[in-house]
Amino acid sequence: MTKAKRQPVAISIPDRRDAALTLGPALLVFAFGFLSPLINLAIESLKEFTPGRVGSVENAAATVQNYYELANQAFASVLMTTFWIGGVAAIIGQLVAFPLAYFIVRRISPRMRALTLGFLITLVLSSVLIKTYAIELTFGSVGIFRPLLLTLGFSPNSREYINIVVTAGLVHSIIPVATLTLIGAMQSIDPRLLDAAQSLGAPGWKAHLSITLPLSFPALISSTLVSLTFAISAFVIPMVLGRGRVLFISNVIYTRFSDIANYPSGAAISLVMLAAALAVVAVITFAQAWKVSR
């Protein structure tokens, strides 16, 4: 079977005008609200910081020192912690959300589905801070499960345990978002395809692997990207559950800007973080495009 070749489509002048009129306001808001702060941030990141001052001083000298000083083991370690814990949380989130979304779409009554959707939306809209403290009070160092943890030989004070609690906090917030994202994809899969496969003798697990999974793959990638973006930019969850011992990049950026007022360094870290996040998103997107094109 040959693949249809994509042909460029000519757009007429009235269409272009309509497109400009439609997109114009949105582009203007984007340029004003997103691009200009980003440019400002880039300029700030290239200024010299005078210790003891708030932000860069007027006519500060230009420098790349703020980027240069990030080339150390400590910053790499914070970056790795952020992506490692964030990535694990995003994947665990999909492993839970995927079957959950399928179950909600295919296995429960419309009334229960509506109730479940309402519950998931409530979870998305409820305060992250409250959910985080709920986890802390349950699984934290003085949580109600502390005696059980100690009995099982887990030290609630160990770094490994704290990492797990931070991951759990992120997963807790990711699951409702990922499930809602995947529900749309599940609904668009024709259930008769699965029935056909099973009536032709495929076992249930094989039918799911060869039909449900490939057809929902683009949505799964989108959901993973959304979850990963949420996880690596998390601020409150690592701060509270990490007991100040787990540092995410967002926490370091906050410290630079808010506590020691070194705006140039904070700006440089923010841009490095943005570049790293975009690189990960680009790799996943290109990998997906490559797989689809094969």
Add this chain to the structure above:
Amino acid sequence: MLHDMTRRRFLGSAAAAGIAGTMTGFARSAAAGSGNLTAVEWGGDVVEAMKQIAADQNAATFNWVLHQGGAGAILPKIKAVWPNVDYDYVAGWEGSFNSMVKEDWLETINPADVPNLANIPEKIIIRDGKGNIKAVPRAVGGMYFGSRTDTAPIAVKTIDDLLSPDLKGAICWPGPTQSMMLQIVALALHAGGSETNMEPGWKLMKELAKSGNIGRVAITDIDFTNSLTSGETSVGFFAEPGWAAVAKNFPVTRFTKDTNFRAFLYQSGFGVLKNRSNTKATLDFVNFAISPDMNSLYAKVAGEAPLNSKALTPDNLKHLSFTSDEFSSFVYVPDYNVVLEQQDAWSKRWEQDIAPLL
């Protein structure tokens, strides 16, 4: 109804809304001019004390804004909008005031406008390089080591005891930007250094981080009080309002008059910001707030020792009252300009050398 909206009606409504908004703005400006002040205060007992003081006068009404985290966290918020700042006064201490003086954000205080300044010790008043008064002190607080007596696994007697295996996970250590990192200056002093020679302090800090005794790094004062009151940790270094919050319900030992520890005293006070329309009303209120009666009330409610020499120091703050001899034995006054200029370098040092060990 929305579907009845014509272009003319929409423009008319928009104009009316614009006029109403402008009038509200004028009304707000007028109110501001007549003594509606916006004040930045710490939360908990400190703002409660200030609210009680404000309730004792009629000249000014208040919008209270609370500090989020350390006092230094207000600086970026001011910088972002300067010179159109929305705050009439900001409660702060040496750490934040020195930064504000460098940025030239603070109004110069004429002693004639704040007559009660005459009862405040001259030595503690913050001035700029030209000798101008730049902040009005109201009380003395302290930052020091202490422990929850009922839950501490061992009786801590020296800083070296912090490394004891018995204290596994039991220490609540201030975050790198809390207390201007005076906690590490305290370690440096113990090991023979100072704020100008921090290497001994960093060495000790590394040992402490490696020991596994730090159960929580407190990023905010709420982290500290939650950690101590929940029993998660039992030993720490924090400012008096934090210890006072814990001491409300649990027995606390403060190492303020102990030769093995050094306490850091700080003044809390008012920084009056420039470019405001109601400076006179702000100064009148500040003067009222440091009067003997109000300063006594502040000390009683907020848990910081009063600075007005005619005010009463409550019994529960005697640990913050030092004779001259005690002052030289137990208290350390660092060079705050050095401390301020080192914050950036120390914070990076924490991230590089200490955070990975926690």
